[in-house]
Amino acid sequence: MAEADLDHVLPSYLALVPPTRIFIPSEIPFEKLHRSLLEKILLLAHANPYPPSPDYQQAFWKWAINLLEGLIANDTDLEIDERIYERYTSLMMLGHSHLASFAPPQKGYVTYVWPKDDQAVNHGGFEGYHSATLLESRALVEQGTTGLRTWGASFALAQYLLENPKEVWENTVLELGSGTGFLGIVTSVIQTEYNTHTQLWLSDVNSEVIQRCWSNLRLPCNTSSSHPSLDVLSLDWSWAMPDSPEHSQACALAQNLHPDVIIGADVVFDPSLVPPLVATIKLLLSVDAERPSDRHALIALTIRNQTTFDLFMETIRNEGLIIVEKAVNTERLLFGSNKVDVGDVRILYITLGDVEDQKTIS
Numbered sequence: 001m002a003e004a005d006l007d008h009v010l011p012s013y014l015a016l017v018p019p020t021r022i023f024i025p026s027e028i029p030f031e032k033l034h035r036s037l038l039e040k041i042l043l044l045a046h047a048n049p050y051p052p053s054p055d056y057q058q059a060f061w062k063w064a065i066n067l068l069e070g071l072i073a074n075d076t077d078l079e080i081d082e083r084i085y086e087r088y089t090s091l092m093m094l095g096h097s098h099l100a101s102f103a104p105p106q107k108g109y110v111t112y113v114w115p116k117d118d119q120a121v122n123h124g125g126f127e128g129y130h131s132a133t134l135l136e137s138r139a140l141v142e143q144g145t146t147g148l149r150t151w152g153a154s155f156a157l158a159q160y161l162l163e164n165p166k167e168v169w170e171n172t173v174l175e176l177g178s179g180t181g182f183l184g185i186v187t188s189v190i191q192t193e194y195n196t197h198t199q200l201w202l203s204d205v206n207s208e209v210i211q212r213c214w215s216n217l218r219l220p221c222n223t224s225s226s227h228p229s230l231d232v233l234s235l236d237w238s239w240a241m242p243d244s245p246e247h248s249q250a251c252a253l254a255q256n257l258h259p260d261v262i263i264g265a266d267v268v269f270d271p272s273l274v275p276p277l278v279a280t281i282k283l284l285l286s287v288d289a290e291r292p293s294d295r296h297a298l299i300a301l302t303i304r305n306q307t308t309f310d311l312f313m314e315t316i317r318n319e320g321l322i323i324v325e326k327a328v329n330t331e332r333l334l335f336g337s338n339k340v341d342v343g344d345v346r347i348l349y350i351t352l353g354d355v356e357d358q359k360t361i362s
């Protein structure tokens with residue numbers, strides 16, 4: 001059985017894929033699985049500074065021990081390394097104190113990896129992979145915000161950018177509602193690979209999210225930590241509304257930044273935020289509109305509620321903006337190795353311009 005049969009286990013562990021969804025071939029020899037779990041996962045140097053949450057680790061090692069014990073069956077010559085049991089029992093002790101304190105879901109590091117063309121080791125120490133490590137919340141909403149974890153639309157947009165790297169290697173980029181920084185790290189990897197390092201801004205409304213995003217970008221294991229022109233800023237979409245007291249501040253910000261490409265993932269989820277978001281996109285696209293430019297926005301949306309999606313499309317069109325849907329193969333998403341289920345995600349290419357342009361954008 002080839003070593004490659006277990007290559008997906010480490011990326012799945014790092015991305016906190018539920019262990020029961022990690023495929024292990026039934027005919028796997030004990031020694032091979034044991035060695036892989038011990039050397040590649042338990043002794044992984046990256047996991048010392050950037051460990052997955054204790055509750056995930058506990059579930060993972062419980063599953064791993066069950067698998068290994070099942071493979072030992074009646075063979076008394078085989079034994080599980082003590083360090084595996086020790087890890088599991090120490091996590092169980094932690095788990096008890098966590099439950100006793102009625103604490104919210106535990107935070108932990110998540111590392112998403114995706115293959116690179118060569119075998120060189122990256123910032124995170126992974127041979128043959130790029131990586132993005134983030135301190136994330138496991139709750140959908142924490143501290144009143146959805147911004148403390150990475151959402152599926154980000155994976156789809158990251159995949160699109162990896163397939164169309166010119167989008168970010170040639171252009172200055174501004175991300176709206178960036179959350180914890182996953183797309184920023186992917187973008188910085190692309191820019192570093194092509195050695196362009198064009199200006200990259202990440203923005204959000206929530207100060208806790210902005211702080212988390214900045215500290216994730218600066219983790220030494222992330223390529224973004226050495227990106228020379230990367231900034232995080234506060235930008236509330238409501239500032240772009242014509243009646244907002246901050247409208248002139250939003251106009252000045254748009255003038256100063258004048259990004260070539262505006263990106264955003266999973267930013268359409270609340271109907272009340274649709275008009276401010278569309279006003280922000282239009283304001284950013286309109287800077288120096290009299291000069292010819294390829295300025296555009298790439299927005300990845302997960303359709304959870306058709307009415308909210310329709311409202312976004314209608315508001316965009318009412319503002320005279322052009323939308324073209326871009327294809328992305330979500331079957332190929334590799335972040336975390338196991339196929340990531342991102343739901344119904346659309347990638348929309350949005351421009352100013354007249355309807356004729358629509359025919360020229362595939």
Ligand SMILES: C[S@@+](CC[C@H](N)C(=O)[O-])C[C@H]1O[C@@H](n2cnc3c(N)ncnc32)[C@H](O)[C@@H]1O
Pocket residue numbers: 145146147148149150151152153154176177178179180182203204205206209235236237238264265266267269273276
């Ligand atoms: C569902 S999360 C998506 C986060 C990230 N883009 C991702 O895909 O993982 C939505 C993000 O939009 C931000 N957001 C919500 N309202 C906003 C507003 N009025 N202005 C700017 N950002 C806002 C939130 O703070 C949060 O980070």
